[in-house]
Amino acid sequence: MYLSRFQLIKIQIAKLFDKLYLPDNVCLSCKNYFKPSFQGYVCDDCISSISPKIFEKEPFDYIDDYRIFSSYEGALKEMIIALKFKKASLFANIIGDIVENDFFAFVKSVNPDIVTYVPVSFFRFWQRGYNQNELILKALNIRYKSILKRVRHSKALSLGIEKVQRKKIVFGAFNIKQEFKFGLEDKSILVVDDIVTTGATATEIARILKLHAVSKVYFYFIASHKRAVGML
Secondary structure (H helix, E strand, O other): OOOOHHHHHHHHHHHHHHHOOOOOEEOOOOOOEEOOOOOOOOOHHHHHOOOOEEOOOOOOOOOOEEEEEEEOOHHHHHHHHHHHHOOOOHHHHHHHHHHHHHHHHHHHHHOOOEEEEOOOOHHHHHHHOOOHHHHHHHHHOOOOOOOEEEOOOOOOOOOOOOHHHHHHHHOOOEEEOHHHOOOOOOOEEEEEEEEEOOOHHHHHHHHHHHHOOOOEEEEEEEEEOOOOOEEO
């Protein structure tokens, strides 16, 4: 795994803290103390416990098929939060390593012409400095195209917002980038997103893609708020 100069410095600092017997970090998932290696948010035991799960599939409008990797809870939840809101971009690499086999199995099953990701607004990108979904794709080392753009910013959608209201909020929030508007006919497209709650964002993106003559739309979600029905 590639580590930036900043991450290497953090590793050296953590090693120095160990030698000085300074207090260790507390894992955000299990709440136990641990000695950080290159990140101090989640312990290695909690990360290694993350596994793919099976979910009862409900149909989503305009989406031909989708796959959810695991539940939005525990270590995976804490890593996604840190990646999105604490500028801990290194978690994109860790998440990429965790979902790699599951992701490429789904890619093989649907065989998309184009792989892309859910965009964020300019404000969100400026705030974070990156799009977490794109970073995960980079970590997966797969060829992708940035074909979507967010044309309207909205506040982060909380879990308590109902599905109908979510649809109203995201309606018209996405579009195709100008350079791709006339090259998507009869293509199959796989879109990567970090979290699915009601599917409102995904169905709106799929609707826009189908309006541009895309033949098949697939989604790969890293995590879901819904309860899993089994383990893989």
